[in-house]
Amino acid sequence: MSIVARNITKTFGAYTALADVSLEVPTGKLVALLGPSGSGKTTLLRIIAGLEFADSGSGRIDFHGQDVTDTPAGKRGVGFVFQHYALFRHMTVAENIAFGLTVRPRKERPAKEKIDARVKELLKLIQLEELGGRYPAQLSGGQRQRVALARALAVDPKVLLLDEPFGALDARVRKELRRWLRHFQREIGVTTIFVTHDQEEALELADEVVVMNNAKIEQLGTPQQVYDQPASPFVIEFLGNVNRFAALGHPLPGAGGDVLYVRPHDVDIQRDYKGEHGIRVRVEHVFSAGNYGRVALVRTDNHETIDAEISRARLAELGLRAGEEASVVFRHIRLFPKEGKFTERDVVTEDAAPTLTDPGRGI
Amino acid sequence: MAAIVSRLERRSSAPRANADSPLLKWSLLAVASAFLVFFLVLPLAAVFAEAFRRGVEAYFEAFKDPDTAASIRLTLIVAASVVPLNLLFGVAAAWAIAKYEFKGKALLTTFIDLPFAVSPVIAGLVYVLIFSAHGWIPPETQQFLLKPFAVLFGWLAAMPAFGWLDPLAYWFEEPKIIFHTTGIVLATIFVTFPFVARELIPLMQAQGNDEEYAAVTLGASGWQTFRRVTLPNVKWGLFYGVILCNARAMGEFGAVAVVSGKIRGETTTMPLHIEILYNEYLFVAAFAVASLLALLALVTLVLKSVIEWAHSRRHA
Numbered sequence: 001m002s003i004v005a006r007n008i009t010k011t012f013g014a015y016t017a018l019a020d021v022s023l024e025v026p027t028g029k030l031v032a033l034l035g036p037s038g039s040g041k042t043t044l045l046r047i048i049a050g051l052e053f054a055d056s057g058s059g060r061i062d063f064h065g066q067d068v069t070d071t072p073a074g075k076r077g078v079g080f081v082f083q084h085y086a087l088f089r090h091m092t093v094a095e096n097i098a099f100g101l102t103v104r105p106r107k108e109r110p111a112k113e114k115i116d117a118r119v120k121e122l123l124k125l126i127q128l129e130e131l132g133g134r135y136p137a138q139l140s141g142g143q144r145q146r147v148a149l150a151r152a153l154a155v156d157p158k159v160l161l162l163d164e165p166f167g168a169l170d171a172r173v174r175k176e177l178r179r180w181l182r183h184f185q186r187e188i189g190v191t192t193i194f195v196t197h198d199q200e201e202a203l204e205l206a207d208e209v210v211v212m213n214n215a216k217i218e219q220l221g222t223p224q225q226v227y228d229q230p231a232s233p234f235v236i237e238f239l240g241n242v243n244r245f246a247a248l249g250h251p252l253p254g255a256g257g258d259v260l261y262v263r264p265h266d267v268d269i270q271r272d273y274k275g276e277h278g279i280r281v282r283v284e285h286v287f288s289a290g291n292y293g294r295v296a297l298v299r300t301d302n303h304e305t306i307d308a309e310i311s312r313a314r315l316a317e318l319g320l321r322a323g324e325e326a327s328v329v330f331r332h333i334r335l336f337p338k339e340g341k342f343t344e345r346d347v348v349t350e351d352a353a354p355t356l357t358d359p360g361r362g363i
Numbered sequence: 364m365a366a367i368v369s370r371l372e373r374r375s376s377a378p379r380a381n382a383d384s385p386l387l388k389w390s391l392l393a394v395a396s397a398f399l400v401f402f403l404v405l406p407l408a409a410v411f412a413e414a415f416r417r418g419v420e421a422y423f424e425a426f427k428d429p430d431t432a433a434s435i436r437l438t439l440i441v442a443a444s445v446v447p448l449n450l451l452f453g454v455a456a457a458w459a460i461a462k463y464e465f466k467g468k469a470l471l472t473t474f475i476d477l478p479f480a481v482s483p484v485i486a487g488l489v490y491v492l493i494f495s496a497h498g499w500i501p502p503e504t505q506q507f508l509l510k511p512f513a514v515l516f517g518w519l520a521a522m523p524a525f526g527w528l529d530p531l532a533y534w535f536e537e538p539k540i541i542f543h544t545t546g547i548v549l550a551t552i553f554v555t556f557p558f559v560a561r562e563l564i565p566l567m568q569a570q571g572n573d574e575e576y577a578a579v580t581l582g583a584s585g586w587q588t589f590r591r592v593t594l595p596n597v598k599w600g601l602f603y604g605v606i607l608c609n610a611r612a613m614g615e616f617g618a619v620a621v622v623s624g625k626i627r628g629e630t631t632t633m634p635l636h637i638e639i640l641y642n643e644y645l646f647v648a649a650f651a652v653a654s655l656l657a658l659l660a661l662v663t664l665v666l667k668s669v670i671e672w673a674h675s676r677r678h679a
Contacts, residue, residue: 051576074582086573090595100581103591148577155581 002027002191003159008059010043017043019215025193030185032202033195035212041195042163049161050076063158079152083164085144087136093147094119094132100155122150142173162194178205199239211235233336236261243306259336266332267308271318278327283320288312410657413650425651430628434636441632442612445551449608453559461567475560478553486553487621494540509545516544542624550618555608562604566597599674610663614656
């Protein structure tokens with residue numbers, strides 16, 4: 001384990017930012033801390049970096065088996081990249097990158113030629129060889145981000161920590177830089193944690209995703225695991241689009257059934273209403289992009305909205321238009337009880353659909 | 364054709380609400396200019412006109428008076444003592460307020476503004492109350508606390524008259540605060556301490572702490588972070604604050620008048636000396652010294668403009 005954080009609690013006055021959180025990050029992995037704002041993800045990252053400290057008496061942080069709980073940030077050997085880059089505005093790009101080496105005590109400081117060589121090497125790595133003499137204000141957002149990364153890497157950090165690394169970039173640059181970072185991290189193999197509130201970013205980039213909510217870790221797993229086997233209603237709602245229905249009773253064995261989720265791609269639309277296995281809906285809006293057709297539907301009985309995602313071919317076959325009537329069936333349903341431990345159930349539609357349509361029999 | 368032209372004209376003037384009233388614009392401009400001429404340009408011109416009324420020779424003759432020379436020297440000593448101290452205080456206060464969270468922050472910020480709100484005369488009176496021979500602080504404690512300063516100022520003030528005398532001689536003299544350079548410096552510190560801090564606080568707050576945090580994670584010590592990251596980022600604001608502080612330190616009248624006792628040739632700074640000369644009907648001499656102060660104000664303004672220009676050019 002490269003980074004181990006144990007039982008971290010952090011409060012700001014009456015507000016709890018982290019409640020007894022523990023986390024282990026294997027060496028060389030790229031890990032995402034994913035959660036909405038206020039979930040404690042940035043606080044956890046800053047505590048790992050040593051920019052903040054956990055409440056006294058709580059918690060312990062190890063880097064590569066070494067206790068760094070009370071070590072100040074500068075001695076932990078972390079590379080930290082700030083959300084808004086925090087480049088030194090009065091220094092050139094080259095001076096920015098060299099900073100970490102030039103502030104070392106005289107005895108440990110490399111010779112000037114060595115620092116220059118290192119800066120040159122890093123500029124090449126971030127593909128900005130020509131721009132060493134520029135000031136941060138003269139760079140684009142993506143370029144600044146890469147300079148911030150090079151500056152953090154110049155001191156050969158044991159771990160790399162990125163706070164919302166793509167948050168301030170526009171969509172196109174973000175995508176490009178995301179791909180670049182992934183290659184880059186693989187290449188240099190440094191253990192990396194990044195914070196994000198963008199689930200797509202976390203799922204696409206990370207080896208492991210840590211989903212956080214309300215000062216706690218909700219789930220930890222590979223992107224596939226957290227998407228396919230969400231551990232809580234929060235996780236299923238936060239990762240990807242999902243239809244949410246309030247269930248009305250307990251018709252399913254073992255389920256305390258209070259909340260019911262259906263992913264849009266698990267909704268199948270049919271032209272005709274097939275009696276008790278379907279739900280009557282009206283088509284609100286149809287839009288297709290790429291391989292998928294997105295259809296917004298409204299239940300005719302209680303006006304709940306249902307989002308469906310079907311293949312383009314299927315959409316063409318159905319020939320749906322806004323305002324038309326249709327019916328839907330669900331291929332997979334997940335049920336979470338409101339209280340107590342959740343039980344996950346994939347259910348075929350034939351079991352659940354009637355209970356949805358008829359409150360009398362009801363979920 | 365005519366219709367099209369008139370429509371184009373209307374469109375070009377329509378989006379700016381205030382553009383359709385040139386009368387308003389020019390009358391506002393006229394009022395502002397008239398104000399400036401009557402209240403600033405005219406008096407300034409008068410100062411120089413009066414100073415040179417008897418010719419250039421009479422003008423320079425005024426500075427040969429030993430009391431006048433002493434007042435200029437004293438003003439320079441006061442400014443040279445006050446500005447570095449307030450620079451230190453201003454940076455420390457701004458750093459604390461902008462970079463840390465603590466209880467009583469709002470109170471501290473308010474206190475920094477206090478000298479702007481309080482009449483300088485009151486400040487002077489308070490210092491008299493505290494530091495005079497029968498003041499709140501017993502003379503023995505005053506001596507202990509302020510002896511080094513008193514020695515330094517005494518030595519500086521006497522230096523041109525007696526040459527480089529042994530500063531130790533002043534150690535055995537009883538240090539004085541009120542009616543002495545030390546008192547003038549204290550009062551001037553009070554009056555000028557908001558300038559540097561006021562200039563730095565908004566600047567530092569706007570810049571946030573991220574660059575400092577970045578420096579810290581890269582292994583920089585507190586001092587390295589300050590010298591290589593914080594200071595360069597605020598240097599223009601700092602210059603500006605120092606210039607304003609210096610201008611006020613040299614020009615302060617009220618607070619200094621109370622604590623100095625106006626001992627001619629000993630505790631009269633330039634503004635005090637100007638008043639004395641004026642009251643003795645020595646108009647040329649009074650305005651000659653006044654012109655020197657006015658010149659200082661002009662130099663300050665030019666420096667300020669140069670700094671602002673350099674600053675805006677760097678960030679263009």
